[in-house]
Structures are given as structure tokens and as C-alpha cells.
Amino acid sequence: RMDVVERLGKYKRTLSPGLNLLVPFVDAVRTKVDMREQVVSFPPQPVITSDNLVVSIDTVLYFKVVDPVRATYEISHFLQAIEQLTVTTLRNVIGSLDLERALTSRDQINKHLSSVLDETTGRWGIKVTRVEIKAIEPPPSIRDSMEKQMRAERERRATILNAEGHKQAAILTAEGEKQAAVLRADGDRQSRILQAEGQAKAIRTVFDAIHQANPSQKVLAYQYL
Known part of the structure; x- marks a missing residue:
């Protein structure tokens, strides 16, 4: 905290924390200025958007006094002035936006x-460190419409996801049946090949056995084959 001291009604000096001496009946403390960062929450303000909808905006402001002398003499009731300035600026900004842009x-x-x-506020020796909009509340009718829209959007997404799931399941089923058919066909082909190779091997074995016998049996083998 810093104290602004006047001597005979005129600014004299600014006292820092600690031991300070004042002249009785001559010096007087005009204001005691809190130099810490302060937080002010303003009551909700009705603001009209560019599409003529009244929204209620709740704002919180963070500021600190950097020059106690200017905060004392440049503005009367700087806290009230900051509130009015915030409300006016907020109405100008929101008034240039439609509801959707204001919300996003x-x-x-x-x-x-x-x-x-x-x-x-810099001219008043005050530094605004941060401004936060805590809430933007549309009219009740608009809130109902937004809730219905969001509910319909959620249902639409759920329907799409459900349909996509059925689609993927059908694709996987068809793919599995296709692969099974291919495997069955490949198995049948391999079976026929093995049967043919077995028959060819049996014939070759008979032929080799007859070939090693006498010629007359060979002729009979040729006739047999």
C-alpha cells in the first residue's frame, strides 16, 4: 500500500510502507492506494448482438495501480470508471458480432x-492485466433451440457411426466369405493335383516294373496301358 499525502490541500509526496513522519495539522493522507493486483467481477450485463439478440455477459477484470498519484488525481472513483468503461467497450465489441461469432x-x-x-486506464496510472468473459448467456428461447440442435447433431453422429459400423461389419463378412471361397477353391485344386500326381506315379511304377520284365510282358504292358 502507498499513501498519497497532501500538505495544506496540495499534493506533497507519496509514502512507501514503513515508518513515515507527518506534520500535524499540516500534512494529511488523501488516499491509501492498494498496489496489489485486484480482481473485480462485474454483474451480468445485457448486450445486443448484431443480429438483434440480447445476451447476458458476465465479466471479470484484473488490474493493478502502477501510479498512485495519477490514480488519485486523474480520475475520481477509478473502480467505477473502469466498470463503466468495460461495459461500454463490451457493448461496442459484442454489438458488431452476431450470436454465433460472439459465442465462438x-x-x-x-x-x-x-x-x-x-x-x-493507462492515463489514470492503472494497468489492466487481463479481462475474462466468464459466461455468455443467450436468451432462453435461443438456448432451447441450441440444445435441440446439439441433440439432433449428436443423434445424427450416432446414426452415422452405427451405419458405418454395419458397413464395416458387412465388408468384413464379405471379405471373410471371399477368402474362404478362395481357400476352398485352392484346396480343391491342390487335391485334384495330388490325385493326378498319385495316379501318374502309380502308372509310372507299373510301367517301370514291366519294362524290367521280358519283352512279351512288355507288349502286354503296353496293351494294358
Whole structure:
């Protein structure tokens, strides 16, 4: 905390924390300024968007006094002035946006508010460190419509996911049946090949046995074959 001291009604000096001496009846402390960062939560403010919808906006402001003398003499009731400036700036910013953009551009709104407020309050010896929009509440009728829309969107996504699941299951089933048919056909082919090779081997064995016998048996073997 820092104290702003006046001597005979005129600014004299600023006292830092610690032991300080004042001249009785001559010096007087005008204000005691808190130099810590302060947090102010403003009540919800009705704001009209560019599409003529009234939304309620709840804002919180973080600021600190950097020059106690200017905060004392440059502005009267700086906290009230900051609140009015915040409300006015907020209405100007939200008034240029439709409801959808206002709901999805909260970070941009915060940055714009912080920039405008910091520029103005800097002349008062005050530094706005951060502005946060805690909530943007649309009208009840719009909230109902948004909830119905979100519910319909969730149902649509669930239907799509369900259909996609059935599609993938059908594809996998068809792929499995295809692979099974290929394997069965390949098995039948291999079976026929093995049967043919077995028959050929049996004939070759008979022929070799007859070939090693006498010629007359060989002729009979040829006739047999």
C-alpha cells in the first residue's frame, strides 16, 4: 500500500510502507492506494448482438495501480470508471458480432477488451492485466433451440457411426466369405493335383516294373496301358 499525502490541500509526496513522519495539522493522507493486483467481477450485463439478440455477459477484470498519484488525481472513483468503461467497450465489441461469432470468439473479445481498457486506464496510472468473459448467456428461447440442435447433431453422429459400423461389419463378412471361397477353391485344386500326381506315379511304377520284365510282358504292358 502507498499513501498519497497532501500538505495544506496540495499534493506533497507519496509514502512507501514503513515508518513515515507527518506534520500535524499540516500534512494529511488523501488516499491509501492498494498496489496489489485486484480482481473485480462485474454483474451480468445485457448486450445486443448484431443480429438483434440480447445476451447476458458476465465479466471479470484484473488490474493493478502502477501510479498512485495519477490514480488519485486523474480520475475520481477509478473502480467505477473502469466498470463503466468495460461495459461500454463490451457493448461496442459484442454489438458488431452476431450470436454465433460472439459465442465462438471469446478469446478475441478478451484480447480486444484488454487492449482498449489498458490504453484508456493507462492515463489514470492503472494497468489492466487481463479481462475474462466468464459466461455468455443467450436468451432462453435461443438456448432451447441450441440444445435441440446439439441433440439432433449428436443423434445424427450416432446414426452415422452405427451405419458405418454395419458397413464395416458387412465388408468384413464379405471379405471373410471371399477368402474362404478362395481357400476352398485352392484346396480343391491342390487335391485334384495330388490325385493326378498319385495316379501318374502309380502308372509310372507299373510301367517301370514291366519294362524290367521280358519283352512279351512288355507288349502286354503296353496293351494294358
